[in-house]
Amino acid sequence: MKVVRSVLVLWLTTVVSTGFGQTPIREQLIGTWIGLGVQYDDSFYRPYPISMTLTADSSYVLRLIDQNPPARRATWSFGNRSIRLDTSTYKVGQWTLTADTLRLTGIYPLSFQRLTDIAIDSVLAYQTLLGHVWTTDSLRYALHAGGSACLENTKTGDIAIHCWRLAKVGQSVFLVIKGNQQGCEGNFQFPLQIMQVSPEAVVCIGGNERGTDRLVFRRGAALKAGESCQPKGFQLCNSYAYLPFHLYPYYTYRRGRLHAIRQVVEREYKPISLPGQSGLIRFRFMINCMGEAGRFEVLEVDEEYKTSQFDIRITSQLVDICRNKLTDWEAGHPNGYPDSPAADTVCLLTFRLKDGMITEIFP
Amino acid sequence: MKFIFLMSMFLIPILASAQDESSFGWMSWTLAVNAKDTVPGQWEGSDRLRAWLTKNSTTTKDSIRKADLYGSRALMALKHGYYDLAFADYEMSARLNPKSRGQVGWRYVFLLRDYARALAHLEAFDALTPNIDDPIDDYSVSYLKGRAQAGLKNYEQAIKEYTVAIANRENRHGPEWVDYRYSVARAVSYLGLRQAQHALVDLDKALKNNPKSAMAHYHRGRALQLLGRNSEAREAYRDALFFVRSQPFERDFYYEQPDAAYEGQIEAALQALKP
Incomplete structure (x- = not known):
């Protein structure tokens, strides 16, 4: 009985993974797929505006959604429960197909939606x-x-x-x-x-x-004739900047770097001697590819690194300095490579205080 | 395995950022790289890596490994400015493994400028092997203790510590192998005590080992100025200005050298020396 069962399981496995089970999945894959998003982190996605067409005659066409002609033509196949797209093979476990959604897992998980082709003029x-x-x-x-x-x-x-x-x-x-x-x-x-x-x-x-x-x-x-776009507020050059890829602590502020920042602070900050007002006030902000700063976040911790709130006379001055007085940022470069194009970067600027007096300024 | 982990943490983001994430090239690259590297990326600073470190730090029984995991999570938090989280993890790491206190002290010196706390950790670490100037990453413990003392403006103590670090290298490998930053650091402490002649000796040594160091030239100018040798000081400042403009800035990836010289600072020094 055991032998019969084993043979049956083996037969079923063979059939499902080669012929019988393969055809429906291959047929399901045929069509045009629109990239929904690429997942960088558990809760971070960015657009993936790709159109991927898989045809019955095994041709594979990949292109940016707004570009013609296609950027890549190759072949695709489905066999042994693996999807081959050009030279890349997604083995079993690396892809899931549910109704009209195709997900390809990997270092950058991707999801696609089957195109429901609706004729629009x-x-x-x-x-x-x-x-x-x-x-x-x-x-x-x-x-x-x-x-x-x-x-x-x-x-x-x-x-x-x-x-x-x-x-x-x-x-x-x-x-x-x-x-x-x-x-x-x-x-x-x-x-x-x-x-x-x-x-x-x-x-x-x-x-x-x-x-x-x-x-x-x-x-x-x-819109009125001749009316044009006027920006308002802080705008990133890359709307979907994934912050861990854009951390750039070594920023440039004018030619003077930290020295110039310290000079601005020295000029603008009116020291207030307040016993007990000690710890760190940290600003985290973004500098876009044009050297403009925005999206400020503030963290205040005491000397024991517990979150706390400094006297408003201290924080309001520092907030004003960071937002309105430090305005000569230079755009950063990914990973600090000066030859790479300017990009949005995440920066830190921290003030260490002792009894209300600034003792250190550092990135 | 460790290599793959490091690859996913550091190299892949670099590769990714080398291309425009909106380009066709990048999008087709993700399709190719996904097929080969099947685990979702755990970049430094990502929620995924933080979750992984948290899970493993709570499940592992090995206190050394646990300390490492807390240390990694702390550094990640520190780099992203979450000082409260970083501090809690570093202190936990230090409690779990006394040997990690050296690295904790290093982080406190440069990344938090918390010199008193850094010194406490570095001294505890150094006490584990009292007669050895242990390395901590790419620095020696004595140098880092010197930095912490200098941060507290205890220049005499700082000089003692720097002297240990410098002598250790001189004795083992010869004076040409002394890190020029160590000599500059000691010179700056001498300058803090207005001992310009001692500072000058150190700065000359520093420049032998790195003739293009803007900060060494700048502080040499300060020493010469203190000694009243103004024309030589002017020349040193001019050299500093030339190198600060023509050479990469003296820095680690995450911080500028504490003794770094800045263009505006050098220009001001030159201006002040104008006859």
Whole structure:
């Protein structure tokens, strides 16, 4: 009986892993997949605006969602419960396929959504969107002629400059927002597939860290002729900067580095002798690729490194100095390589205090 | 295994940041690298690595290993500015393994500028092997004790400690193998006591071992100025200015050398010496 059972298990295993079980999965994989996101950390995703097409004749086409022609053409296959994409093979356990979602695990886990191809008239969509303000629950999009797009956060009032365009994948049309205040390349936002267009509303489906969401863009005011994007507030060049990759403690402040910072503090800080006001006040902030500082966070700890609160007369001065007086930052370079392009970086500036007097300033 | 772990912590982020994360090249690279490296990245500073360190530090029974894990988690917190978390972990690491107190002291000297606490840890570490100037990463314990003493403005004590560190290297390998930063550090302490002649001797030695050091030239200028040799001081400042502009700044990855010379500082010194 045991022998029969073993033979049966062996037969089933062989069939599932080669012929019988293989075909449905291969068929399920055929189609166009849109990158939803790449996961850097448990709770950090960034857009992955890729379109990956797997055809029945084993051809594999990979391209950025807004670019034609494809950047890579190769072949794909499915066998032994492994997915081969060009020369990369994802073995069993490295991929999961559930309904319309394909996940590829690895050092940078990736998730894809099967494209539901919905025919949209791209000319009509473009003409509808162009030259108007469109509002979702959290953002206001001003889509200008010439391709610039202002994204206003309706909660904070900050306005970021990007570019916009429509991209076709199959018969579907995607609203692609990318670029920054320096130009239209890179810095992709999660792409939005347009599902429905009417003069008053545009319905989209977009990827985000949770999967996909339905977004309704409601038409607002028409943009005036000649109106252009004006930024407001602090804007990163890379909206999805993953902080551990951008830590750059060795920043440059003017030519003088820490010496210049110390001079500014010496000039601006009015010492207040307050016994017991001792410990560290640490500022963590970002310097964008243009050398502007923002997103300040403050940590205050006492001499025993317990979080505490310093006298407001001390902290308010230091906050003012960091936000408003130290304004000559130079943009950092990833990993400190001066030849690499300027990038957004995370910086620390710490003040050690003894009885209200600053005794040390360090990164 | 350790190599793979280090790769994932350091090399992969460097590779990743070398390319624009929005480029097609980077996106196709992730597809390729994922297939080869199947474990989600545990970058330094990531929630994943922190969770891994936390889990392992609570499950391991080996106190030495536990101390290492607390130390790693502390450094990660420290680099990202979470000083409260870093301190708690460092103190735990020090309690679990007295040998880790050297490294804890190192971190407190340079990354927290907490000299009194650093000195306590470094002295406890040094007391484990009293007659040996033990290395702590790329420094010696005596040098670090000197740094802590100098931070507390105890220059005489600092000079004693630096002398141990310098003599140890001189005796073992010869004067040309003394780290020039050690000589500059002792010279700066001599300057703190206004003993310019002693400082000058050390700075000349430092410049023999690193002729392009802007900070050595700068402090040499200070020593010469104290001795009233103003034209030589001016020349030393000019050399400092040349090297600070033409050479990479003197620093570790995470901090500038405590004795570093800055362009504005050198210019001010030159200006003050104008006839």
